[in-house]
Amino acid sequence: MTAVPGVIVHRDATVLAQAVSARLITRLVDTQAARGSAHLVLTGGTVGIATLAALAATAAHDAIDWRALDIWWGDERFLPTGHPERNETGARQALLDHVDVDPERVHVMPGPDSGMTAEEAAEAYAVELAKAARPEDHGPVPSFDVLLLGMGPDGHVASLFPDKPAVYEEERSVVAVHGSPKPPPTRLSLTFPALRAARETWVVVAGEDKAQAVHLALSGAGPFQVPAAGARGRQRTLFLLDRAAAAKIPPGLGRIASP
Template identity: 60%
Template sequence: MSAPRLVVVHRDPETLAAAAAARLVTTVTDVQSTGAVPHVVLTGGSLGIRLLELLRDSPARAAVDWSRLHLWWGDERHLPSGHPDRNETQARDALLDHVDVDPALVHPVPDDADGTRTPERAAEEYAAELARHRRPGDGVAVPRFDVVLLGMGPDGHVASLFPEHPGLQADGTVTGVRGSPKPPPERVSLTFGALRAANEVWFVVGGEDKAPAAAMALRGAGERQVPAAGVEGTRRTLWLLDRAAAAQVPPALVRPASP
């Protein structure tokens, strides 16, 4: 039996990002209350970074023990550390530089500091880092992520897994991406296998340009055509949408959020 899939619609992108931030606080604190150290995979993009900014500015952030939280990235642009286009840089500016994280528990994707590290080498190094933090009983070559946050492109791509791209067929847990249809052309991404190891996958998607892809993914499109359709959590998959992104989703699939 497949894990539950829930579609929740918020009125606009700002409300969506705030609601997702609140959900994340609740989930992380629930895991921490058991004595466990959560593993969360962050995403980039405008909504993914806005979520972190709202969390930074929320009083609720004090409920999280930031020193007991593993942070990973679903994908990264293969650029030097500190480059403004890196997801890591944006996440640090938005939140991580403002809370008491343990640097040993923050796991950025290896960068291209001097032009000698290829995307493939960075992928191998990140896969090894993931494997080092695999917990007993995880059953996969990565930690059993508590939450994977994902955006989605208008073409249905997630992380740096693009429609009909060779990276969709990558083995292992991390792949180097070349020839990305979205700049920059070189990237590093978790694979389907790694993303599907999450307890929960949350798609945080806003904008009318995402509506066709969201509807296709939720109607069961093939993952080669719409990669978002190929990622589900082992316990639950949440599609957190604004009204514009949900415009073409079958009403029977949707649970409206509070006004």
């Protein structure tokens, strides 16, 4: 079962990042209290990294048991370890270097310095996901407690770009992406079958250049043309927006959460 998206609108990108970081603390603390540990999927992109920086900046992040958290990525730019454009590098600088994560539970997507091709790296990540899946997950990836996704002006999420081969993948959980419209051209991405394993999916978007794609994603567009339309959590889907990104949503759909 997939959830009908909820839409919450915050004043601007700064409040959005802070509100998402607060929401993350609550969600992860609740999950860890209930089950002992949690799975979180990170995204690259401006708002995704700003959210992690906001989380690092709030003392309340100490409420999370960082050692009982598995961290995954929804996509990665296929660049060597430490490259400033890698999503991993951004996440480490913004947050992971500042909290007590268990290195064994920080599941980075391999880069070319691993000696693997992008295809081999995608397969290796799929194997790592499969190892972490439990029988109750009923599939080859864990049931992510929170899947964070940014979105591009074309409606892409992770590295699933409109009408490119990766959006049509229905078997593999991770694929290599070549010729990405957003640089760099080579990437690794979770596929829709993997994204759909998430209990909660949060699409976090700021900026007026995204308003049209947000509108389409919430107005019945197909996931092959507007991949964000296919981002749905099994229990909950949230579009967390700033006002600029929410400018074209159908009237009555969004709830204003920040004055």
